[in-house]
Amino acid sequence: MKMLIKNANVISMDQKREKYEENVDILINNNIIEKIGKNIQVESDVKIIDATGKIVMPGLINTHAHISMSIFRETLDGYGLQQWLEEKIWPMEDKLTNEDIYYATYLSCIEMIKTGCTTINDMYFMTDDIIKATTETGVRIQTTRTLMSNNPEERLEDLKRLIDKYKNNELVSFNAGIHGLYTTNEDDTKKFIEFAKENNLLAHIHFCENSKEVEDIKKDYNVNSPVDVLKKYFTEIPTILAHAVKLTKKEIEELATLKNISVSHCPVSNLKLGCGVAKIQEMVEQNINVTLGTDGQGSGSNLDMFETMKFTALLQKGINENPKDLPAYEVIKMATINGAKALGLEKNIGSIEEGKCADIIIVNLDTSVTKPINNIFADIVYNAKGTNVETTIINGKIVMENRMINCLNEGEIYDKCEKIIKRITM
Amino acid sequence: MKMLIKNANVISMDQKREKYEENVDILINNNIIEKIGKNIQVESDVKIIDATGKIVMPGLINTHAHISMSIFRETLDGYGLQQWLEEKIWPMEDKLTNEDIYYATYLSCIEMIKTGCTTINDMYFMTDDIIKATTETGVRIQTTRTLMSNNPEERLEDLKRLIDKYKNNELVSFNAGIHGLYTTNEDDTKKFIEFAKENNLLAHIHFCENSKEVEDIKKDYNVNSPVDVLKKYFTEIPTILAHAVKLTKKEIEELATLKNISVSHCPVSNLKLGCGVAKIQEMVEQNINVTLGTDGQGSGSNLDMFETMKFTALLQKGINENPKDLPAYEVIKMATINGAKALGLEKNIGSIEEGKCADIIIVNLDTSVTKPINNIFADIVYNAKGTNVETTIINGKIVMENRMINCLNEGEIYDKCEKIIKRITM
Numbered sequence: 009m010k011m012l013i014k015n016a017n018v019i020s021m022d023q024k025r026e027k028y029e030e031n032v033d034i035l036i037n038n039n040i041i042e043k044i045g046k047n048i049q050v051e052s053d054v055k056i057i058d059a060t061g062k063i064v065m066p067g068l069i070n071t072h073a074h075i076s077m078s079i080f081r082e083t084l085d086g087y088g089l090q091q092w093l094e095e096k097i098w099p100m101e102d103k104l105t106n107e108d109i110y111y112a113t114y115l116s117c118i119e120m121i122k123t124g125c126t127t128i129n130d131m132y133f134m135t136d137d138i139i140k141a142t143t144e145t146g147v148r149i150q151t152t153r154t155l156m157s158n159n160p161e162e163r164l165e166d167l168k169r170l171i172d173k174y175k176n177n178e179l180v181s182f183n184a185g186i187h188g189l190y191t192t193n194e195d196d197t198k199k200f201i202e203f204a205k206e207n208n209l210l211a212h213i214h215f216c217e218n219s220k221e222v223e224d225i226k227k228d229y230n231v232n233s234p235v236d237v238l239k240k241y242f243t244e245i246p247t248i249l250a251h252a253v254k255l256t257k258k259e260i261e262e263l264a265t266l267k268n269i270s271v272s273h274c275p276v277s278n279l280k281l282g283c284g285v286a287k288i289q290e291m292v293e294q295n296i297n298v299t300l301g302t303d304g305q306g307s308g309s310n311l312d313m314f315e316t317m318k319f320t321a322l323l324q325k326g327i328n329e330n331p332k333d334l335p336a337y338e339v340i341k342m343a344t345i346n347g348a349k350a351l352g353l354e355k356n357i358g359s360i361e362e363g364k365c366a367d368i369i370i371v372n373l374d375t376s377v378t379k380p381i382n383n384i385f386a387d388i389v390y391n392a393k394g395t396n397v398e399t400t401i402i403n404g405k406i407v408m409e410n411r412m413i414n415c416l417n418e419g420e421i422y423d424k425c426e427k428i429i430k431r432i433t434m
Numbered sequence: 435m436k437m438l439i440k441n442a443n444v445i446s447m448d449q450k451r452e453k454y455e456e457n458v459d460i461l462i463n464n465n466i467i468e469k470i471g472k473n474i475q476v477e478s479d480v481k482i483i484d485a486t487g488k489i490v491m492p493g494l495i496n497t498h499a500h501i502s503m504s505i506f507r508e509t510l511d512g513y514g515l516q517q518w519l520e521e522k523i524w525p526m527e528d529k530l531t532n533e534d535i536y537y538a539t540y541l542s543c544i545e546m547i548k549t550g551c552t553t554i555n556d557m558y559f560m561t562d563d564i565i566k567a568t569t570e571t572g573v574r575i576q577t578t579r580t581l582m583s584n585n586p587e588e589r590l591e592d593l594k595r596l597i598d599k600y601k602n603n604e605l606v607s608f609n610a611g612i613h614g615l616y617t618t619n620e621d622d623t624k625k626f627i628e629f630a631k632e633n634n635l636l637a638h639i640h641f642c643e644n645s646k647e648v649e650d651i652k653k654d655y656n657v658n659s660p661v662d663v664l665k666k667y668f669t670e671i672p673t674i675l676a677h678a679v680k681l682t683k684k685e686i687e688e689l690a691t692l693k694n695i696s697v698s699h700c701p702v703s704n705l706k707l708g709c710g711v712a713k714i715q716e717m718v719e720q721n722i723n724v725t726l727g728t729d730g731q732g733s734g735s736n737l738d739m740f741e742t743m744k745f746t747a748l749l750q751k752g753i754n755e756n757p758k759d760l761p762a763y764e765v766i767k768m769a770t771i772n773g774a775k776a777l778g779l780e781k782n783i784g785s786i787e788e789g790k791c792a793d794i795i796i797v798n799l800d801t802s803v804t805k806p807i808n809n810i811f812a813d814i815v816y817n818a819k820g821t822n823v824e825t826t827i828i829n830g831k832i833v834m835e836n837r838m839i840n841c842l843n844e845g846e847i848y849d850k851c852e853k854i855i856k857r858i859t860m
Contacts, residue, residue: 081805082812086761118802279752280816282759309816310803322745326705333708335512376544377736377820379507379848380855386508390706390735394803395821422805429806 011036011055011404012048013368016064019388020360021345026337028384034064036366039178039404044362057399057409059370063388065340066359067126067148067367067402068313069347072212072250072272072301074132075116076109079429080306089218089281097306103432109134111424113141116311118421120147121413123312123394124369126402129212129248129272129301129351131185135170139180145415146407148367150351152185152212157196164203171207178403181353183248188214189237190224201241210246210268210352217251218283235259238266246270248350250301253278253286260287264294270350271296273342275319277303289324289333299347300339312394317343321389336385370399437462437481437830438474439794442490445814446786447771452763454810460490462792465604465830470788483825483835485796489814491766492785493552493574493793493828494739495773498638498676498698498727500558501542502535505855506732515644515707523732529858535560537850539567542737544847546573547839549738549820550795552828555638555674555698555727555777557611561596565606571841572833574793576777578611578638583622590629597633604829607779609674614640615663616650623667630671636694636778637668641675644709648680661685664692672696674776676727679704679712686713690720696776697722699768701745703729715750715759725773726765738820743769747815762811796825 013034033048127148142149153167174180184204225234246268302308317339324333348358356365378391400408439460459474553574568575579593600606610630651660672694726742728734743765750759774784782791804817826834
């Protein structure tokens with residue numbers, strides 16, 4: 009199956025350059041970008057998508073979330089973190105069934121497709137049901153069986169089973185998702201890292217989200233800094249640190265000496281939970297690979313990566329009192345190619361290049377909130393919203409065209425999710 | 435002309451309570467909300483708007499902007515404030531014609547109507563052309579001839595002329611818009627305040643936006659704190675302070691002792707210009723009337739008040755590291771009734787009450803980003819976007835229905851604005 013995107017204004021960045029090219033055609037053959045060029049001629053049976061005047065860019069990559077938490081949206085307002093977890097989230101999570109996880113994930117898949125996110129790095133439980141929903145809707149996922157010191161062996165066995173079960177699913181990959189150093193003891197951390205090395209997996213871990221966590225890690229691992237634990241155990245495998253809010257300038261400098269560390273910056277969740285603002289500008293200056301995440305909707309509200317780009321760009325400028333911090337193209341890199349690199353998928357996704365998978369979104373900037381266009385990168389970061397995404401293509405398949413999505417009835421999914429939350433709050 | 439909004443789920447707050455009521459009808463007679471109640475019966479010729487399942491709330495009130503700056507959207511990226519003004523904005527502003535101002539304002543009116551903002555407090559120049567655009571599109575405006583120590587007498591004369599010219603325009607009111615203490619000397623400040631008192635106007639002034647401004651005021655007015663100037667001259671007229679970023683906790687306490695002071699918090703602009711984050715939580719604790727603004731699009735990017743609500747709610751939580759700061763309903767008050775109070779219009783707008791003007795928006799929360807609804811106030815603040823607004827009514831007139839807007843062709847307006855910015859950057 010071939011498909012041609014005509015007259016695209018393409019934004020696509022690799023690690024070394026920013027790129028914007030007008031009026032090019034993109035030929036897709038099955039799931040692969042076969043050719044990019046001017047006036048590509050094709051047979052009459054090739055599906056044509058006219059992108060005249062539109063922005064075409066790589067699908068956005070969300071490097072940290074818990075997408076089955078869609079149903080917990082806005083349960084946090086007025087609560088402190090611990091109180092919210094103990095009184096609201098944990099009792100509700102205890103009641104979730106496999107079917108609940110499927111529908112809650114399905115809702116998130118619709119949300120992602122409609123806001124231009126094509127790849128998600130997820131960490132939750134009932135992973136089979138999560139994968140069922142992402143595969144049916146066509147969303148690319150990297151996931152795990154969450155690893156922690158509560159039945160560690162069973163969790164490793166299950167992760168092994170998952171890896172084997174989905175080894176032929178092109179949209180699914182796995183990492184060693186270690187919940188956190190404060191929920192995994194030192195012996196188990198060693199075990200999990202060993203497993204990751206043996207299975208050629210990268211690690212994904214909550215890291216220094218808030219002050220209490222930092223204190224817990226120092227005590228449990230008997231270190232002066234949480235970064236010391238990374239230096240001891242995480243040097244041989246690529247690792248994604250979710251949050252990394254509570255790091256000093258010095259700790260960031262040490263972090264930068266480690267190879268293969270990426271940070272998943274989740275600004276909205278970090279603000280909402282009262283954690284603070286990660287020092288992203290310093291990380292960029294230290295050449296740490298910064299990527300973007302939304303976190304689960306329980307704390308992050310939604311999965312809109314455009315909004316996450318905007319918060320990222322603005323927070324650093326405001327907090328550092330420097331409007332020159334984080335130019336827009338730097339933030340677009342975080343949401344695309346940097347994310348791909350963090351997930352070990354940079355050969356397949358993250359930019360629009362011949363030979364890569366066709367994970368592509370088409371964005372309409374012809375609205376009263378985006379016009380006139382004085383700086384295309386800045387308009388994407390500051391004015392485009394998820395709702396500006398018209399068409400979403402994942403692995404060569406059109407999963408949304410002109411805002412119409414191919415899946416179960418959206419209204420039915422909303423109703424299912426309303427019913428789940430009502431039942432589990434009873 | 436009568437109109438009935440059926441089955442509305444109404445959010446409306448006055449200063450003392452939060453209010454959410456389901457399935458009520460709102461009868462509008464000409465420009466006034468005549469009756470709110472269950473199952474209101476009307477004649478067959480009354481226009482019916484079915485709001486079943488939708489949120490109906492007061493039109494949002496933007497208390498600080500420069501809406502003719504729409505055309506400067508995203509010219510700031512990568513610049514410092516002073517460099518941006520000197521190299522980009524001022525040379526472009528010098529070239530603006532009356533027609534340019536009309537079209538640039540027109541673009542902003544479309545933007546406001548489409549994002550549910552029904553009242554704008556503006557400060558710019560060529561005020562007649564601004565009013566022409568707001569009146570034609572049906573947007574409510576409070577405006578001024580900007581007052582400063584550059585031809586002060588001429589400016590006062592012009593403001594007098596404007597007040598007289600538009601005294602019968604129900605959508606237009608005026609204030610004494612003093613640009614700033616750093617652009618107005620002490621004698622002129624006294625003159626402007628005297629004028630405001632005589633003409634029964636409130637004052638609107640840029641105040642403590644950044645550190646340099648604070649230092650300039652201290653020097654120019656020979657005071658220890660900019661608040662001292664307010665204590666000396668601004669005690670007898672209600673005053674809106676735009677920004678108020680650089681105030682210490684002690685200065686906020688002093689500010690709270692003054693009567694009739696409102697703050698227009700512009701979080702997005704403050705971040706983007708590298709000014710910082712205003713201490714809004716402290717102001718709320720001191721019972722200062724906090725309202726919300728977007729600032730002009732040159733720094734604020736857009737006029738989406740939903741986004742401004744979200745930034746407001748999240749920034750205080752994150753910066754103060756307290757997720758209990760600013761519950762969602764508090765932020766909705768800022769964007770509605772508090773704004774009306776600041777503009778001296780609380781008898782007419784800011785809430786949905788019998789006898790008030792019908793400035794009403796209908797919001798559709800039936801989307802993948804807002805469902806399920808666990809907390810209606812939080813869903814409005816964190817997940818609704820300007821694009822969720824379906825219908826906008828201002829002063830009893832439907833200016834947008836089901837996203838269709840009654841005005842000049844939108845595409846033509848975009849083209850006009852693209853041409854303006856191209857011409858003035860040549």
